[in-house]
Amino acid sequence: MSSFRASKKVERTRKKKTLPIGIIRYSSKVVAVEDLGYFKLVHLADGTTIKTKVLIGCDGVNSLVAKLQHTRRPAMRGSADFKANHGFGSKFLQFFGKGFRSGFLPCDDTTTYWFFSWIPSDQGNEQALNFVRIIIKELKDNPAKMKQLVLSNLVNVPDQVRSFVEITELYIDSFMLSPLRYRHPWGVLWGNISRGNACVAGDALHPMTPDIGQGGCSALEDGVVLARCLAEALNEKVSAETKDKDKEEYKRIAKKCAKERRWKTKPSSLVLTRGINSNIMELVEEVVIVGAGIAGLATSLGLHRLGIRSLVLESSAGLRVTGFALSTWTNAWRALDAVGVGHSLRQQHGFLDGLVASSTVVSKPGKQISFKVKGTIGDHEVRCVRRKLLLEALEKELPDDTIRYSSKVVSIEESGYLKLVHLADDTIIKTKVLIGCDGVNSVVARFIGFKKPAFAGRSAIRGYADFKVNHGFGSKFLQLGGKGVRSGFLPCDDTTIYWFFTYFPTGQDKELEDNPTEMKQFVLSKLGNVAEHVRTSVELTELDSITSSPLRFRHPWEVLWGNISKGNVTVAGDALHPMTPDIGQGGCAALEDGVVLARCLAEALKKELNVEGKEREREEYKRVEMGLKKYAAERRWRSFELISTAYIVGAIQQSDGKIMNILRDTILAKFLAGLLLKKADFDCGKLNIS
Incomplete structure (x- = not known):
């Protein structure tokens, strides 16, 4: 990139960093502006209509109606x-x-x-x-x-x-x-610099030749003066209500905007929507996905690969990486390849060639199972992937304006064939399709009738250790079982280890969740008779790289008999099938969901419609509904099977009964380890649509 263009980019980047996330809406070309009472309707090229109390044109010398x-x-x-x-x-x-x-x-x-x-x-x-x-x-x-x-x-x-x-x-x-x-200077001097609640700034107001170097400088002046005048108008209290209130606000805005800089009216590429109430924003989207986790980003990327735009709403200010890492089995790699990010992730994570299941109570050699075997769909592939790198790989392939951070969904409402998604900042988003990928506490899952996930009776502590040098684990996944506890250690690469520790919490253990120092000591005290490099993994874990949470799951019969989709709404990932981590399939199943859902939804949305108006809306709604039902049918039994298997495996592996301990440590160990490969022997298919 040239230094000329780069310096401009640096300047723009600095400005973006000081603005709240979500302020700029890219790919938003204004095609028309219309009066609506005391408001303006801004029509975009993608069909979005934005209603605003104030319209400010900063769209340069090629402004929609400017004649220069x-x-x-x-x-x-x-x-x-x-x-x-x-x-x-x-x-x-x-x-x-x-x-x-x-x-x-x-x-x-x-x-x-x-x-x-x-x-x-x-x-x-x-x-x-x-x-x-x-x-x-x-x-x-x-x-x-x-x-x-x-x-x-x-x-x-x-x-x-x-x-x-x-x-x-x-x-x-x-x-x-x-x-x-x-612009002819008399046009600024005698013309309408503002008209009602619309005005302009920068080159849209005063395009000039560069001979005194004041074009950009004057635009900065405009911004300060306009913000000051407009804030004075908007911050004044209005005693009247409803229509009188709208009229009074309109009059104040019009007066303030014209007072200091003589603004000329013109439509613009305004990107924020001001609604009827003080700061309400109203947007219209084709597909809205709630949650920028594994399922949400995989679904969005799948749709993007098939030519369908989606808006992803994420409640946090950036990508969330809770959990540090996850085991990705054969089925997950099929899904990652389907959305086009498998190759890059393989370069960053080592291949695991087997599993060793040992007891910390019985002094016997661990049971070993090789991952270098063929399944029904081909060779098995197992790696431990850092969650941050996975999410970044998915995000990097999406268009820049796909994810809207700091966007917490508080409620969902019906609106004809659309859904209204209400955010905590008063934004209202209309959407033809709503997909909940918002985790175990999903607002969308609750909307379609799912109950809150149940507590499994166990908690998990997870950590991530960086040895800086070779950790000595080789390329094996180590599982350890003890009295009422279970732990696992998975190499991500030659120097880093992801580990987990599950246990039955008592009343006293609840204090652990907020104290990483005590978490670490608790794990070390419960590990039992383990090799030195295993204990070192926990000891080396930094306090900001350790976390604890209760294990939750959805009762499998809820998935079997409940509504996975309802009209134009569905769920995926932990919002659909929260499960215990005992077979390492939570994140893998979320990736499967993303591919299947994108494929089913694209088939519905890409079909040509030969009707218009309300009939078109009705037909589109029916097609979306059928597409989501197809997705639900594909994922119902798979979700039921994974939730059930994970719960049973966890119950057996973490049992504290003497007989069960003997059976687990002598007979069932290899069988249980083999279940991991059996459930991973699954192909969700490609993104091709008919």
Whole structure:
């Protein structure tokens, strides 16, 4: 990337970092603006309609309804990176010649921004403008010609100045060519700078030639003045209610906006929606997914691969990585390959070639099972994947505006063939499809009739240890069983280990959840007779890399007989099938869900409809409903089977009864370990749709 474009990107990035997450809505082209009483309706190219109390146009010289005057001059801009000191010091150089003007401004010690404007013809105004258009058409995609034109006009200037242009790289990103435009000043002086509750700022208000370098500076002034005037209007209390209140607010906004800077009315690419109440936002989306966890991101990416946009609502301020890592079995890798991220994750995580199941009570060699075997769908593949890397791999493949962070769903409401999703910040989102991937405490699962998941009677402590050097575990998954406890240690790579420890909590143990130091001591005291490198894994775990939580599961008969989908709403991941971690299939099943759901939903949404209006809405709703029912049918028995198996395996492995302990440690150990491979021998299919 050129330093010219990069410096602009740095500036934009700084501004983005100081804005709350969710403020900017990308890919939002405004196509029309309409009056609606005391509000404006902003129509976007994707069909979204946004209702707002205040409309501010900052959409530049190509603003929707702006009519600007062309000068007879085009301008070329560029940036040169010397890599070493450019020698200009801290001076701004300007040069004038016959019909041209140029300037050279140091950005720092090594980079310089330059511009060159000229009059390419001395013909009459209309002929000159036509000539400018021809020049721009010929030069705009040819940086070599642009450079040559500038150099041919830069005569009688120091070689150092010419070198700025000469070293400017021949990339489109390094050059910018455009006609110079401006607004007649009397248009600003006597025209409507604001009209009602709409106004403009920046180049949408006062496009000007760059000869005094005030375009961007003035836009910054506009922002401060407009924010101040508008805040005064919006923060005043209104005693009237409903329509009178709307009218009073409208009058105050109109008056304040016109007072200080003389704003000219124009529609804009406004991205926030102001609704009827104070700060309510109302958006319309095709598909809304609640939760940016494994299931949510896998579903969104699956839909994206099939050409369908979705909006993912995440309650936290960023990706959540609770749990540190997870075992990914053969079925998970089939799903990851289906959405296109399997290859990159394999490069970061080592292959596990087997499992060793041992008892910390009985002094006998552990039972071993190899993962280097074939299943019914091919070779088995098992790795321990860091949750952060998995989520980042999925997120990286999604369009930038897919995830809306800090968006906590508080309620869901019916609205004809749509659902209204209410957020904690008063935003209301209308959607044709609602998918709940919001975990064990799912709001969406509750909406379609699922009960709160049950407590399994056990808790789990999880940790992540970085040895910095080789940990000595090799490529084996180690499982240990003791008196009422169970633990596991899985290598993620040569130096890091993910571990878990499950136990039956007592009243006193509840205090552990908020004290990582006590958690660590508790695990070390319960590990029993284990190898030194196993104990070291816990000892090396940093206090911010250890967490505890109760184990919850959904009663399997709820999944078998309950509503997995209801109309245009469904659930996936832990919102559908929360299970105990005893067969390591929670995250794997969530990935399966994402692929199957994306495939079934895309089949419904991609079909052509030959009807319009309400009939179209009804037909679309029916197709979505059938697509979600198909997904539910595919996932019902699979979810039932995984929840049931995990619960039974956990109950056997963690039993404290003498007879069961003997059976588990002597006869059942290999059988239980084999169940892990059996449940992983599953293929959710590809994303292909008919």
